[in-house]
Amino acid sequence: MNKILAIIPARGGSKRLPRKNVLDLHGKPLIAWSIEAALRSRYISKTVVTSDDEEILDIAKRYKADTIERPDELASDSATTFEAIKHAIETSDESYKYIILLQATSPLRDEKHIDEAIELLNVKNADAIVSVCEMEHSPLWSNTLDDDLSMKGFLKEEVLNKRSQDLEKYYRLNGAIYIANVKKFLENGSFFLKENIYAYVMEKSDSIDIDTQADFDFANYLLSVRKG
Template sequence: MLGQYHVTAIIPARGGSKRLPRKNEKLLCGKPLIAWSIDVALASKYIDHVVVSTDDLEIKQIAEQYGADVPFLRPDDLSNDYASSFDVIKHAIKQLDIQKKNHLIVLLQPTSPLRLVDELDYALEFFVAKSAKGVVSISEAEHSPMWSNILPENASLSEFIRPEVQGKRSQDLPTYYRLNGSIYIYDVLALLDKDKIFYDSDVYGFQIDKDTAVDIDTALDFLIAETMILHRSKE
């Protein structure tokens, strides 16, 4: 237990994936992609219940093999390209009957297989220390957004870089951070009250290293993650 909180991890894993077909079952260094998130959740000091939300019987079997609970199958309308993460979380909360005070939901997307147990536990401790309603993992941006802009139809760069940035070195620019999709922690009642994943004054960013925040969306991402895991195992 985390103080007064009961903590449930939800790992969403639908069967369909257009850019990287069947990615949740795809072997990453000999282990299904989804298993990496299950293992981290089960190893946490604070997570009381690890649940996989899926529409797919093969994923259900894999999840149960690695120790997760799959007490329901997600309906088709929450398993398409248009269903949001919040819709999936809300469905799981109702199915698990945890619409209660002092319950936390931890969303662990299987596409972030390099997250560490310590990061997860520190994020939960950070939640308590901040008396937060939500904590979301962030990482330092790889490239400053101040070097980015939309491109006009004629491809002119005349207004691409703002005047105050021109001539500056990247190290002279402010440090920017980005959401990395690895860890989302929310108070269940606050989440249901807002009826969305929200970013208010009582939701805090928890910084994790870029090297553990790899998000798998393509075959190249998968290769990068595999290379980094192999490198980690040699350290």
């Protein structure tokens, strides 16, 4: 496999769940779960945490990740993930063929998922891999509502009276793994390339994306059940 750089972006600020990246999740800071998973991967060459926050950077060093101090202009609410990743690539003292984005908010994604996604990249000779999971509810059972809350025409005729198991499966992004060829990523400004991109399918139970206290509590419960 070609050299792969794992990037874990983690800002200090978070509105819905303050300081979530450093909160203790089943015995270790939230961000540590992603760092350890990346370091245990058989294929990742280097793991770097990019952050504007001193506490996050200190935790990253304690868990043996490399660190990049993100400039203030890349730590604002208006700064994009692409800009932070581009800065991490340009700051690195080595060149890599692939990057893998591992968001700290996906603590149930482990090294097995990472390695399987990278192996899929190799098997497909792909330029990008993005993780997904099956949707909890079919979007065919959803629609918009007018101000008067009328449900006239809410469901299409072909969906009426169908059981959920008879509906076509839909998948959603789960935010756990994004892999791309570095050159193609920089050219496109996104992991979502127009071609030669494939999905890595994960279980819903491994796809928790922590945004709220309820998400955090559920992840903590799942980890306590799995790890005792």
